[in-house]
Every structure is written in C-alpha cells, then in structure tokens.
Amino acid sequence: MSINEDNIKIIEGGICAVSGVETAGIKQGKYGVAIILSLDSNAAAVFTSNKVVAAPVIHTKEVIKDGKLSAIVANSGNANCFTGSHGIEDCEYIVEHTSKLINIPKDQIASSSTGVIGRKMPMDIIEPLIDKVSLKLTHSAEASTDAAKAIMTTDTHPKECAVEINIEGKPVRIGGICKGSGMIAPNMGTMLAYITTDAIIDSKYINIALKNSVSKSFNMIVVDGDESTNDTAILLANGKSNVEVVSGDIINKDFQKALDYVCINLAKQMVRDGEGANKFLEVNIKGASSPTDAVLASKSVVSSMLFKSALFGEDPNWGRIVSAVGYSGCEMDPNIISISIGNESIFEKPDSDKSVYLVKNGEILAFEGTDNLITAEKLMSSTDIVVDIDLNLSDGEATAWGCDLSYDYVKINGEYTT
Amino acid sequence: MSINEDNIKIIEGGICAVSGVETAGIKQGKYGVAIILSLDSNAAAVFTSNKVVAAPVIHTKEVIKDGKLSAIVANSGNANCFTGSHGIEDCEYIVEHTSKLINIPKDQIASSSTGVIGRKMPMDIIEPLIDKVSLKLTHSAEASTDAAKAIMTTDTHPKECAVEINIEGKPVRIGGICKGSGMIAPNMGTMLAYITTDAIIDSKYINIALKNSVSKSFNMIVVDGDESTNDTAILLANGKSNVEVVSGDIINKDFQKALDYVCINLAKQMVRDGEGANKFLEVNIKGASSPTDAVLASKSVVSSMLFKSALFGEDPNWGRIVSAVGYSGCEMDPNIISISIGNESIFEKPDSDKSVYLVKNGEILAFEGTDNLITAEKLMSSTDIVVDIDLNLSDGEATAWGCDLSYDYVKINGEYTT
Numbered sequence: 031m032s033i034n035e036d037n038i039k040i041i042e043g044g045i046c047a048v049s050g051v052e053t054a055g056i057k058q059g060k061y062g063v064a065i066i067l068s069l070d071s072n073a074a075a076v077f078t079s080n081k082v083v084a085a086p087v088i089h090t091k092e093v094i095k096d097g098k099l100s101a102i103v104a105n106s107g108n109a110n111c112f113t114g115s116h117g118i119e120d121c122e123y124i125v126e127h128t129s130k131l132i133n134i135p136k137d138q139i140a141s142s143s144t145g146v147i148g149r150k151m152p153m154d155i156i157e158p159l160i161d162k163v164s165l166k167l168t169h170s171a172e173a174s175t176d177a178a179k180a181i182m183t184t185d186t187h188p189k190e191c192a193v194e195i196n197i198e199g200k201p202v203r204i205g206g207i208c209k210g211s212g213m214i215a216p217n218m219g220t221m222l223a224y225i226t227t228d229a230i231i232d233s234k235y236i237n238i239a240l241k242n243s244v245s246k247s248f249n250m251i252v253v254d255g256d257e258s259t260n261d262t263a264i265l266l267a268n269g270k271s272n273v274e275v276v277s278g279d280i281i282n283k284d285f286q287k288a289l290d291y292v293c294i295n296l297a298k299q300m301v302r303d304g305e306g307a308n309k310f311l312e313v314n315i316k317g318a319s320s321p322t323d324a325v326l327a328s329k330s331v332v333s334s335m336l337f338k339s340a341l342f343g344e345d346p347n348w349g350r351i352v353s354a355v356g357y358s359g360c361e362m363d364p365n366i367i368s369i370s371i372g373n374e375s376i377f378e379k380p381d382s383d384k385s386v387y388l389v390k391n392g393e394i395l396a397f398e399g400t401d402n403l404i405t406a407e408k409l410m411s412s413t414d415i416v417v418d419i420d421l422n423l424s425d426g427e428a429t430a431w432g433c434d435l436s437y438d439y440v441k442i443n444g445e446y447t448t
Numbered sequence: 449m450s451i452n453e454d455n456i457k458i459i460e461g462g463i464c465a466v467s468g469v470e471t472a473g474i475k476q477g478k479y480g481v482a483i484i485l486s487l488d489s490n491a492a493a494v495f496t497s498n499k500v501v502a503a504p505v506i507h508t509k510e511v512i513k514d515g516k517l518s519a520i521v522a523n524s525g526n527a528n529c530f531t532g533s534h535g536i537e538d539c540e541y542i543v544e545h546t547s548k549l550i551n552i553p554k555d556q557i558a559s560s561s562t563g564v565i566g567r568k569m570p571m572d573i574i575e576p577l578i579d580k581v582s583l584k585l586t587h588s589a590e591a592s593t594d595a596a597k598a599i600m601t602t603d604t605h606p607k608e609c610a611v612e613i614n615i616e617g618k619p620v621r622i623g624g625i626c627k628g629s630g631m632i633a634p635n636m637g638t639m640l641a642y643i644t645t646d647a648i649i650d651s652k653y654i655n656i657a658l659k660n661s662v663s664k665s666f667n668m669i670v671v672d673g674d675e676s677t678n679d680t681a682i683l684l685a686n687g688k689s690n691v692e693v694v695s696g697d698i699i700n701k702d703f704q705k706a707l708d709y710v711c712i713n714l715a716k717q718m719v720r721d722g723e724g725a726n727k728f729l730e731v732n733i734k735g736a737s738s739p740t741d742a743v744l745a746s747k748s749v750v751s752s753m754l755f756k757s758a759l760f761g762e763d764p765n766w767g768r769i770v771s772a773v774g775y776s777g778c779e780m781d782p783n784i785i786s787i788s789i790g791n792e793s794i795f796e797k798p799d800s801d802k803s804v805y806l807v808k809n810g811e812i813l814a815f816e817g818t819d820n821l822i823t824a825e826k827l828m829s830s831t832d833i834v835v836d837i838d839l840n841l842s843d844g845e846a847t848a849w850g851c852d853l854s855y856d857y858v859k860i861n862g863e864y865t866t
Contacts, residue, residue, distance in 0.1 A: 082774030082782045112770055112782055114812060147767025149816060259771050335753075349565025352530055353677050356500030364500045364530055394532060398567060 036287050039194040044174030047192035047205040048226040050270040053173045054166035055180025056159055060145070061107035061152070062180035063159035065128065067167055068226050071266035073099035074237040075140070076244050078261035084111035085121035086141040087260060093137050097233030099266055100138040102224055103128045103160065106181050106209070109220070110143040110151050111259040120151040127157060131164035142222050142262050144209065145183055178207040181222055185209050189299040195288045200273045202229050202285060206292045208263075210300040220258035221248060223296055228271035229285060235276045239289055240265045242281075247293035250325070250430045251301045252332045265289075298431055307433030309341050312416045314375055318426030323360035325428045330358030331417060332432030341415060342434035346371050346406035348388040348396060351417060361423060365392040368420040372409045376418045384409065385416065454705050457612040462592030465610030465623040466644040468688040471591045472584035473598025474577055478563070479525035479570070480598035481577035483546065485585055486644050489684035491517035492655040493558070494662045496679035502529035503539035504559040505678060511555050515651030517684055518556040520642055521546045521578065524599050524627070527638070528561040528569050529677040538569040545575060549582035560640050560680050562627065563601055596625040599640055603627050607717040613706045618691045620647050622706050626681075626714040628721075638676035639666060641714055646689035647703060653694045657707055658683045660699075665711035668743070668848045669719045670750045683707075716849055725851030727759050730834045732793055736844030741778035743846045748776030749835060750850030759833060759852035764789050764824035766806040766814060769835060779841060783810040786838040790827045794836045802827065803834065 041047050045066060055064035075094050077087050093099070103124060110117045121141055129136035143151070163180075166173070178188030192205035210221030231239065244263055275285040302310050313331045318324035331337060334354040340347035348369050355362055370376040372385025379385070386405045388396040396403040409415075459465050463484060473482035493512050495505050511517070521542060528535045539559055547554035561569070581598075585591070596606030610623035628639030649657065662681055693703040720728050731749045736742035749755060752772040758765035766787050773780055788794040790803025797803070804823045806814040814821040827833075 080771060080774040081780050082770050109767075112767060112807075112812070114783075114810070147765075147771060148812060148814075149767075259774060347565075349527075349530055349567075352500050353498060353565060356498040356677060357496075362499050365532075389530075392532070394530070394566060396566075 036291070037195060037284065038288050038291050041192045041194050041203070043171040043192050043205060044178060044190035044207050045205040045224060045226045046169050046171055046174040048203045048228045048268070048270070050228065050268045051205070051226045052167040052169045053177040054163045054168065055177035056163050057180050057182065058159060061155050061159065062105060062182065063156060063163045064104045064177035064180040065132065065163050065167060066102040066177060066224055067100065067132065068266040068268045069100045071099055071268045072097055072231060072233050072236050073264060073266050074240040075262060075264045076240060078258055080259045082112060082259045084109050084143055084260040085113060085117035086110060086143045087262060088118070089121050089125065090140040090142065090262060093140055097236070098138060099140050099264070100134045101128070101132060102140045102142065102264060104142040104181050104222060105156050105159070106183050107145040108143060108149055108151050109145045109147045109260050112148045113150055116150055120153055123153070124156065124160065128160055128164065131161065132167070140264055142260065144181060144220055144222055144260055147259060174205070174207060178209070181209040183209065183220070185303055187303065189296055189303070191292050191295040193288050193291055195284050197273050197275060197282055197284060200271065202271045202273050202275065203227065204288050204292050206296050208296040208300060221261050221300060223248060223263040223293070225263070225265045225292060227265070227267045228269065229267050229273055229275040230269040230271070231267045231275050235281055236265060236267055239281050239286055242286060243289045243293040246290055247297040250329070250428070251297045252329060252430065252432045301431045301433050304433035308413070308436055309434040310414045311341060311432045311434070312429060313432070314377055314416065314418045314429050315421065316377060316427045317421040317423055318428070319361040319423045320426045321428060324426040326358045326360040327355045327362070327419065327421065328428045328430035330354045331419070332430045335435055338432065338435035342436050344407070344410040346388060346396070346403065346410050351419070352389070355419060360421070362421055363423070366422045367392060368422065370418045371406050372416060373412045373414055375416050385418070391422065454709070455613060455702065456706050456709050459610045459612050459621070461589040461610050461623060462596060462608035462625050463623040463642060463644045464587050464589055464592040466621045466646045466686070466688070468646065468686045469623070469644045470585040470587045471595040472581045472586065473595035474581050475598045475600065476577060479573050479577065480523065480600065481574060481581045482522045482595035482598040483550065483581050483585060484520040484595060484642055485518065485550065486684040486686045487518045489517050489686045490515055490649060490651050490654050491682060491684050492658040493680060493682045494658060496676055498677045500530060500677045502527050502561055502678040503531060503535035504528055504561045505680060506536070507539050507543065508558040508560065508680060511558055515654070516556060517558050517682070518552045519546070519550060520558045520560065520682060522560040522599050522640060523574050523577070524601050525563040526561060526567055526569050527563045527565045527678050530566045531568055534568055538571055541571070542574065542578065546578055546582065549579065550585070558682055560678065562599060562638055562640055562678055565677060592623070592625060596627070599627040601627065601638070603721055605721065607714055607721070609710050609713040611706050611710055613702050615691050615693060615700055615702060618689065620689045620691045620693065620703060621645065622710050624710045624714050626718060628718040639679050639718060641666060641681040641711070643681070643683045643710060645683065645685045646687065647685050647691055647693040648687040648689070649685045649693050653699055654683060654685055657699050657704055660704060661707045661711040664708055665715040668747070668846070669715045670747060670848065670850045719849045719851050722851035726831070726854055727852040728832050729759060729850045729852070730847060731850070732795055732834065732836045732847050733839065734795060734845045735839040735841055736846070737779040737841045738844045739846060740844070742844040744776045744778040745773050745780070745837065745839065746846045746848035748772045749837070750848045753853055756850065756853035760854050762825070762828040764806060764814070764821065764828050769837070770807070773837065778839070780839055781841070784840045785810060786840065788836045789824050790834060791830045791832055793834050803836070809840065
C-alpha cells in the first residue's frame with residue numbers, strides 16, 4: 031500500500047476493492063468466462079470505432095442507453111465478431127442465460143467477447159462455463175483476479191488496479207481489471223476494461239468522467255496500430271460510499287485524478303504485456319502547438335515500426351524519432367526541437383543522469399563518438415525507456431506509451447490460430 | 449522482351465534504354481554514388497511529405513522550380529538529413545563539385561541522399577566516389593545497373609525497368625531505376641526513383657504525368673508505414689524521340705499508361721524487396737463509395753501488422769482483413785462485403801481455381817472445416833498472395849501492394865546502424 035502525490039492510496043482487490051461488487055471467473059484452455067455484479071449501478075461505456083463491431087458490442091451499446099447496468103458477462107477465446115445472425119443469436123442467448131442464472135433483468139446485463147474473429151461461438155463450451163461461474167460469485171480479491179484471468183487471451187498475466195481517495199473525509203474507491211496485449215492501437219485495441227466505483231455519480235457525469243480518463247490512457251497506448259472490433263471499457267458506479275462526486279456541475283478533481291490513475295495504470299500494464307514486448311516506451315511531448323498536435327506526435331513515435339525495431343535493438347536512433355514526428359501531421363520545426371532519451375523523464379528531472387539530450391533546440395548533441403551518444407546507448411539497455419520531445423512551439427502536452435517490436439510479436443501473430 | 453495487352457514492349461537498359469542518357473555508379477561498402485546525365489531535360493519531381501526533409505530535398509525542390517534539369521547526383525550510405533547547416537553546406541559542395549567535374553551548371557543538377565539520418569556526411573568518402581563516377585559516364589545497360597546498385601541501402605538487388613511504346617508509328621521509350629526497401633510507406637518511403645524518357649513533354653504536363661503515375665504506384669506500396677525524410681521521384685524528358693506526347697491539352701494515353709507501367713513495376717520491385725519480406729501481397733478493392741475510400745481500404749489492409757503477421761504465418765485470416773477495412777475510415781458494411789484470397793485476382797478471373805471466396809456478399813464461406821478455408825490455407829503457401837475485396841457499395845477501385853512482417857524485418861531494423 032502506498033500513497034502518491036495526488037493522495038491516491040493504492041490498494042488491493044481489483045474490482046472487488048469496491049464494496050458491493052461480486053465477481054467470478056473461470057479459464058479453461060483458451061476459453062474463459064467472467065461475470066461481474068454491481069447492482070443498480072450508473073454506467074458508462076466507450077467502444078471501438080471500428081466499423082466492424084462484434085455482436086456483444088452491438089448488444090452492450092443498446093443496453094447501456096439508459097445509463098444503468100447491474101452486471102457484465104464476458105468471455106475469452108472467441109470474439110463473436112463477423113459471425114452474422116448466428117453471432118447475434120449466440121450473444122442474446124448468453125445474456126438471457128446469464129440473466130436467468132443470476133436473476134437480473136437481461137436489459138441490465140452488458141456483454142463482451144474477445145478472441146478469434148469470424149468463427150462461430152463454441153456455445154457447448156461457453157454455456158457450461160457460464161453455469162459454473164454464476165455459482166461462484168463472491169466479493170473477494172481472489173475473485174477479481176479470477177475474473178481478470180478469465181478474460182485473458184494472449185495476455186501473459188492478469189491485470190488489476192485499485193485505489194482509494196478521500197473526498198471531504200470520506201473514502202471513495204475505484205477498482206479495475208482489463209485484458210489486452212495485441213491489437214492495442216490508437217483508439218483502443220482488443221482491450222476489455224471493467225472499472226467499478228462506489229462513488230455516487232449520475233449518468234451524465236459518469237460518461238464525461240470515463241471519456242476524460244480513456245482519452246489519457248487506453249487511447250494513448252499503441253502495440254501494433256491495428257484497431258479491434260471488440261474494444262469495450264465500462265465504468266460501473268454503485269454509490270455504496272454515499273459520497274457524491276459531482277457538485278455544481280463539476281466533477282470532483284480528486285475523483286477524476288483517481289479514475290485517470292486507474293485507467294493509466296491498467297493501460298500501461300497492457301503495453302508492458304504487449305505481444306512479444308521486451309521494452310516499455312513512454313513518449314512525453316511538450317511545447318506542441320496544441321494538445322491535439324501533442325497527441326499526434328507522441329502516438330506517431332510509439333507507433334513507428336522503425337523506432338520500435340530500434341528500441342528492440344537498443345539503438346538510440348533519434349533520426350527515426352524526429353522522422354516520426356515529421357510525418358505525424360503535427361506542426362513542427364526540426365531547427366528548434368529538443369529530444370532526450372533515457373530511463374526517466376528529463377522534463378520531470380532536468381538534472382537527471384538517467385536521461386541525456388540527443389538534440390537540444392535543434393542542435394545535434396549525439397553525433398557519432400560524442401559522450402551523449404555513448405551515454406544514450408548505455409541507457410538503452412534498460413527495460414523502461416523514456417523519450418522526451420520538446421517541440422518548443424507552444425504549450426501542448428501529451429504522453430503515449432508503447433513497446434518494442436520483437437521477433438516474438440511476429441511469432442505470436444504469425445502463429446495465432448486461424 | 450515481351451509485349452503486354454497495352455502494347456507496351458518491355459525492353460532492357462533501365463534509364464539508358466532512353467537515348468541521350470548517360471550514367472555511372474560505384475558502390476563501395478555501404479556508401480555509393482551515382483550520376484545521371486540527360487541534357488536539357490524538362491523535369492518534374494515528387495518529394496516526401498515529411499516535415500523533416502533532408503538537405504538534398506531542400507536543394508532539389510529549389511533547382512527544379514524552372515522545370516529544367518540536366519543531371520542528378522545521388523549518394524547512398526548517409527541521408528544527409530537532420531544535419532543542420534553542415535548538411536546544407538555538404539549538399540551544396542556535392543553539387544558544385546559535380547558541376548565542375550561534368551561541366552554542367554549547378555542549377556541544372558538535382559541531388560539525393562539515402563541512408564542513415566542525423567549523421568554528418570562522410571565527405572572524405574563521398575567526394576572521391578563522385579570523382580571516380582564522373583569519369584565513367586556512359587550510355588549502356590551496364591551503366592544503368594551500376595547506377596541502380598550505387599543507390600542501394602538495405603536493398604538486396606538493383607531495380608530497373610524500361611519500356612517502349614509506339615505513338616503514331618514512332619517509338620517512345622521510358623526507363624527507370626529505383627531503390628527502397630525499408631520505410632516504404634503511404635506517400636512513399638525512403639525511396640529514390642529516377643525515370644527518363646525521350647518523349648517531348650513540357651513542364652506543365654510532365655508534372656501532371658508524373659503525379660498521375662506516382663499516385664498509382666509509389667504511393668500505393670507499404671512496407672512499414674514509416675515515411676522517410678528523403679523520398680524523391682524525378683522524371684527527366686529529353687525529347688530525343690522527337691515525339692510530342694501532349695496534344696490539345698491532353699497527355700497521350702499510351703504514354704501515361706507506359707509511365708504508369710514503369711512506376712508500378714518499380715514500386716512492386718521495392719515491395720518484393722521489402723525488408724525481411726518473404727511474401728508479396730496485392731490487395732484489390734472494388735465497389736468502394738469513392739476512389740479515395742478504395743485507397744484507404746487497400747492501404748489499411750497492406751499496412752495491418754496483424755494481417756502482415758498472418759501472411760508470414762500463411763494464415764488466411766479474413767477476420768483481420770475485414771477488421772482492417774473496418775478501421776480504415778472508408779465507408780463499408782460488413783453484411784455485404786466479399787473477400788477472396790489466393791494467388792491471382794478473382795476480379796480478373798472469376799473462375800480461377802487459384803483463388804477462393806472467404807466471404808461473399810456478407811456470407812461467411814470459410815468457417816472452420818469448410819472446403820473454402822482448407823483451399824485458402826493451401827493457397828497461402830505461395831509467395832504471391834492476392835486479396836480481392838468487393839465493398840459492393842459503388843464503383844471506387846484501387847490496388848495497393850505490401851509484404852509480410854517477418855522476423856527478418858525486426859532483425860534488419862533492430863540492427864541497422866546507429
């Protein structure tokens with residue numbers, strides 16, 4: 031347990047750190063099912079912007095229209111996408127079946143699927159899993175981990191995060207689980223994220239709060255640039271804390287920061303578990319002409335296959351960095367740009383000896399044979415690499431996260447089932 | 449020698465297939481220099497749209513403003529990009545030095561560089577190479593190949609193409625060389641292409657003709673999506689054929705087709721030589737709402753890291769194809785789409801037994817265990833893979849080319865010099 035500078039206390043328990051939440055999950059081979067219960071919650075969701083969407087996305091968009099949910103049923107192993115009318119029927123059956131088992135109206139149950147696209151749902155496997163999971167629902171840290179495991183596909187470990195903050199002396203909690211390691215992309219990849227909170231927040235503001243956090247977290251990570259058909263992030267607020275986090279049309283800043291924290295923490299966990307990833311990359315932009323430009327520049331660098339390959343090869347190839355900024359579409363002038371590389375942000379610690387400028391105000395400091403280049407090459411051997419880029423134009427800022435491109439990415443995606 | 453359906457005769461000789469063109473090239477380790485002479489030519493060029501551009505791109509944009517060129521000097525091994533004022537001085541020196549050696553005014557000499565970004569030009573290596581090359585200029589097929597070799601970087605072989613057409617009974621020739629295998633991207637990658645012709649075509653129309661061809665060729669190939677700082681395609685027309693190819697404000701269709709042919713042929717050679725590429729991918733779109741939409745869809749599929757990995761793994765993963773179309777930004781409806789895969793275009797040969805439908809009018813024909821999927825899996829073992837996608841919306845068409853994503857791509861770009 032630790033408390034960071036924003037007075038956010040990191041706690042255990044994942045989605046079950048939040049009172050009133052029950053869950054369970056079972057993973058059986060490549061298939062898995064999780065059910066999450068948070069009765070009478072206000073709910074918001076963000077979905078993929080791919081024009082091809084899975085049956086459960088179509089379903090969840092419909093049931094969340096009234097801003098209310100009590101449960102989520104999710105499966106891994108099959109994405110139930112591009113499966114035609116069969117897929118819609120299978121999704122409806124899953125929700126109806128779950129509805130009967132847990133005794134919750136079907137219009138209060140969201141659903142998700144993740145896995146292979148374009149294959150019929152193996153209902154003979156999924157249905158018995160739902161039956162078993164429905165009998166195991168409990169409020170415990172273990173249950174949250176089980177649920178996180180049940181939704182994994184090529185993930186190598188479950189992903190959870192939970193925090194507590196104090197609002198006017200009263201504790202408010204936020205917990206989350208997610209899965210995702212391939213197809214992590216601009217505007218989200220094949221990722222599922224379920225976040226619970228005991229805050230009181232109404233339908234209008236829960237949407238705003240979730241979108242604020244998603245724009246800084248799940249939308250700022252890139253593994254391969256492919257955008258999934260199934261991406262779904264859902265926030266459930268059951269009000270059990272009796273703390274209202276909106277007053278006078280303004281969302282409490284500490285609550286928003288805590289929600290940002292949970293989403294960014296989960297997003298970073300996904301990138302660290304990126305398919306075949308050996309290195310974790312953070313790219314901070316400042317001095318951009320606008321926040322939008324900063325987003326373009328940061329995402330372009332974390333998406334560059336050439337820089338991702340250089341990262342794998344531990345090569346501080348700032349030429350590829352500046353080139354990626356140059357084609358990002360952001361306003362930029364190579365004659366005034368500054369670029370540093372290392373293991374921590376030079377923006378945050380200007381005197382850091384764990385980061386070094388390669389280019390400063392347009393002047394190249396890392397030609398062959400220079401101390402700066404030699405230092406940079408040494409720093410590249412670490413797992414965590416931070417690139418800071420100051421465009422020196424205005425005050426637009428953004429941070430994006432990514433990973434290297436390794437042999438294993440190709441192996442995993444070349445061999446992943448047909 | 450062969451003649452295709454458009455009466456385009458394929459001939460030998462590269463840029464020297466065109467009378468009046470002299471060239472030479474020397475490759476020495478990773479460095480190389482080529483000089484191309486085509487006196488008093490009308491000239492057009494297309495450049496990278498990256499905001500970071502190399503010194504020779506700045507230079508060539510300036511000298512080509514009057515639409516006239518007599519020579520090109522190009523080097524490989526160093527891109528002379530992001531090299532500050534040193535870079536501009538080095539580029540000017542290269543052009544001045546070449547000007548003296550070959551006795552052509554420096555404002556009639558274009559220049560290009562390709563190789564590592566952000567390193568000072570090794571003038572002690574490049575200058576002696578220019579001296580030697582300037583003494584070897586000849587009009588021969590061997591010289592064209594030498595020039596094509598001299599500009600190679602990670603290319604594994606030189607790339608040339610030449611054709612002859614008849615316009616009102618008189619022969620007109622077009623020849624080209626190019627280099628490029630990494631950073632091949634939308635809007636061109638680190639590619640250099642030099643095309644010569646003996647046609648008479650004035651400054652206005654030579655620009656239109658080149659842009660027409662580039663939009664169908666170099667702009668439709670993708671290896672890794674990174675866009676280079678140095679891309680340059682130059683067309684030189686010296687008029688030696690005495691055949692005017694523009695009449696009444698219209699570019700002769702056979703000339704445009706022949707120029708398209710040379711550019712597409714060179715572009716395909718680049719993709720086939722894509723870094724680490726084992727497979728060649730052609731994606732044909734028809735039925736798009738607009739030509740622009742067709743371009744978006746075709747480029748999205750050839751750029752998808754997931755489908756490129758599937759290609760490497762010989763997996764006919766149409767789920768990834770339809771997903772890539774879905775996030776491309778083009779208008780599409782998964783319920784009416786048709787997708788085929790194989791070794792030749794089903795659009796061209798509807799009865800082909802070397803291609804098979806995976807999805808037809810939204811109906812999935814390639815579920816597990818189906819004959820179509822089994823056939824598709826067999827066809828994937830070939831080197832050349834063609835994907836035809838009919839969006840069934842309107843009449844927009846486009847073709848893009850790409851390659852698989854292999855271990856070797858990562859190896860080449862992870863280890864390519866810092």
